[in-house]
Amino acid sequence: MIVRKLYLSAEHVYFGHFGRDAGRAPMTEVDRAHVVAGRGLVGDRFFAQPAGHRGQVTFFAEETWALLGEALSRHDRGPEVFRRNILVREADLAALIGREFEVQGLRFFGTEHCKPCFWMDQAFAPGALAQLAAWQAGGLRARALTTGWLSAAAETAA
Numbered sequence: 001m002i003v004r005k006l007y008l009s010a011e012h013v014y015f016g017h018f019g020r021d022a023g024r025a026p027m028t029e030v031d032r033a034h035v036v037a038g039r040g041l042v043g044d045r046f047f048a049q050p051a052g053h054r055g056q057v058t059f060f061a062e063e064t065w066a067l068l069g070e071a072l073s074r075h076d077r078g079p080e081v082f083r084r085n086i087l088v089r090e091a092d093l094a095a096l097i098g099r100e101f102e103v104q105g106l107r108f109f110g111t112e113h114c115k116p117c118f119w120m121d122q123a124f125a126p127g128a129l130a131q132l133a134a135w136q137a138g139g140l141r142a143r144a145l146t147t148g149w150l151s152a153a154a155e156t157a158a
Contacts, residue, residue, distance in 0.1 A: 001091040027080040055141035060084035107145035114139035
């Protein structure tokens with residue numbers, strides 16, 4: 001698994017906004033992110049959730065982003081629009097559900113598929129929700145089991 005990009009956002013823009021406009025808090029790309037066991041990424045909106053929250057950290061596959069851009073002829077939207085924390089390459093995220101796995105020496109537990117929501121059509125392009133749902137490729141929610149640092153563009157074993 002290769003960590004390509006890391007993103008943090010201090011606020012939710014979709015969660016809790018049903019029936020209203022999306023929020024405007026940006027996803028900030030960082031070179032390194034501090035992971036805290038049982039909490040997630042320092043500075044991210046999910047860090048404030050109770051310890052043990054199932055979605056402390058979210059992963060998304062770079063390959064899915066590229067395929068979606070091709071499928072919907074949309075090449076002007078970056079992967080940050082999906083609001084996932086860790087963009088990875090060469091990882092079968094679905095296979096990590098219900099399993100412990102390691103990234104750059106840190107341990108995580110894959111809790112569930114990160115289901116895409118109706119905001120995907122607004123954030124990426126019309127049809128994004130249907131395509132991501134059909135592929136079951138919205139990403140992975142995970143719990144952080146160890147504390148340490150992740151860096152972008154580093155290779156690791158899955």
